[in-house]
Amino acid sequence: MTNDDAVGSQQYTTSRLAAVSGYSVQQIRDLERLEVIPPAARQPNGYRQFTSVHVTALRAYRQLAIAVGPVIARATMREIRHVPYDKAVARIVALHVDLARSRDDTIVALHALDSIVEETAQDAPPAPGDTMSITQLSTALGVRSSTLRFWEQEGLFTPDRAEHLSARRYPPGAVNDARIVAALRAGGYRIPAVKAVMASLRTIDGTSNAREALRDRLTSIAARSEALLRAGADFSDLLCSFAVSNQLADSG
Known part of the structure; x- marks a missing residue:
């Protein structure tokens, strides 16, 4: 996996991300504000610019909310983006436990x-x-x-x-x-x-x-367990993306 692949090179407008993910435009804005998904980049005109990482995050969050409820799901999505890779993996495993x-x-x-x-x-x-x-x-x-x-x-x-x-x-x-x-x-x-x-x-x-x-x-x-299993591949991709993003931020 290249760094570009990891951080998500494909770009989406808010409306296109809504169409792809099944969430409304307002829901996407709310989930970004709540840090369920990573913050979007901003274009020169101020419009949000999302990537495939956001598609993956939204898909993972949907299944996670089914598995553990929206409150725990939101907290988990925020947490795994900011902690080291091993702790993020342990957090997901704990939900299965x-x-x-x-x-x-x-x-x-x-x-x-x-x-x-x-x-x-x-x-x-x-x-x-x-x-x-x-x-x-x-x-x-x-x-x-x-x-x-x-x-x-x-x-x-x-x-x-x-x-x-x-x-x-x-x-x-x-x-x-x-x-x-x-x-x-x-x-x-x-x-x-x-x-x-x-x-x-x-x-x-x-x-x-x-x-x-x-x-x-x-x-x-x-x-609920099935929903958490369905989210597994998305979480694997997300954690790799977050790890690469954190490494790039640290090296910068």
Whole structure:
């Protein structure tokens, strides 16, 4: 690859870059202002002059935004242009690792739900007064008591309390709900999403909706991972271009 190839010898006006990339003229200006793409050169008449590097950057950004969301995508595009080559590569690799970890967490959550169903089917009917204290439940779930209190405040499950200030006691139904909440949280679900799932579980059978939600998450992670893979070749070209540009700037 020559230096001219690396920094992008083909030239584009803003309108032509918009036509090639699928972004609007205003979006391109905004993305340049946000440093998602490198700054354009200016012609004597003040018009922007873009290159093939900008085409590659816009294509990479589109897939990256699908993979990790626009906020992280914008920050990543800014970062990789200014850090050394090895750090830029590591930054992209870290995004793959994060998605792989999300997938692993979701699979763990699915297995946890399956265990809950299996154990519930094998358990004997609960005896009257068969409850757990907040300490017992927090230990069983591997979370802090404060976490259980927060989940309770969010309406995710409700303990038994004979009086307003009495100690919390969790009957089997509340314990089961708490385990489902813990599984969903372990799978990466935020509180609003968990709240929606738990609300539906109260009107529809048990863990079926929770399983469906986690399977949908696996599908989403797969699509996001594919988008990141599609951006791979563009990132390889971009990082080489940035490295050459930085070397030329340093030598100048």
